Amino acid sequence: MPHESSDAPLIRLASASPRRRELLASIGVPVEVHPVDIDETPRPGEAPEAYVLRLAEEKAQASAAGTRLPTLGSDTAVVCDDAILGKPRDRDHAAAMLRSLSGRTHRVLTAVAVVGPAGMLSVCVSTEVALRELEDDEIAAYWATGEPADKAGGYAIQGRAAIFVSRLEGSHSAVVGLPLFETAELLARQDVPLWFEN
Numbered sequence: 001m002p003h004e005s006s007d008a009p010l011i012r013l014a015s016a017s018p019r020r021r022e023l024l025a026s027i028g029v030p031v032e033v034h035p036v037d038i039d040e041t042p043r044p045g046e047a048p049e050a051y052v053l054r055l056a057e058e059k060a061q062a063s064a065a066g067t068r069l070p071t072l073g074s075d076t077a078v079v080c081d082d083a084i085l086g087k088p089r090d091r092d093h094a095a096a097m098l099r100s101l102s103g104r105t106h107r108v109l110t111a112v113a114v115v116g117p118a119g120m121l122s123v124c125v126s127t128e129v130a131l132r133e134l135e136d137d138e139i140a141a142y143w144a145t146g147e148p149a150d151k152a153g154g155y156a157i158q159g160r161a162a163i164f165v166s167r168l169e170g171s172h173s174a175v176v177g178l179p180l181f182e183t184a185e186l187l188a189r190q191d192v193p194l195w196f197e198n
Helices: 018-026 048-063 091-101 136-144 160-164 172-176 180-189
Strands: 011-013 031-033 071-080 083-085 105-116 119-131 165-169
Touching (some): 011 018, 018 031, 018 172, 048 071, 071 091, 071 180, 083 091, 105 172, 105 180, 119 172, 119 180, 136 160, 160 165, 172 180
Antiparallel strands (some): 071 083, 071 105, 105 119, 119 165
């Protein structure tokens, strides 16, 4: 049986994201939430893959202080034309990002890092996502839902924006915030039991 939320945490999660917490719960891994605040500014010339890996590892390392639990950090970036699209500053910024993604395929990169008995282990997963053509009134209505405000690229695939996605190649859970296949492999290498081992 999967762990109930009252069970002792198996790992520390360096994120306040409810989506990542729910994804880990779905594979039977209860967490202790311990978010950290780090500088997420890309370095000059830093490739998107290197950027998300660095942030995931820095989050895991910073959050691991003071605990014996394996600690997981993660970071997700939406990449279009090799440009990293972060969280929108405001409505106009969100609209500009969604217009840039409209009718095109982009990449979503999600890195996971777990620091524990086996040291620092990390992986970066790339998923291709295609959005259909978006009308300006759809983009305005989507912003009005409040959903895009804190999402990389200005959309949430697990929410209302699911109707905009025409194709996905790769890991759906990675686009939500955590690639479960790869995460499970990293946790197993850190001796963290999954649902079928409990």
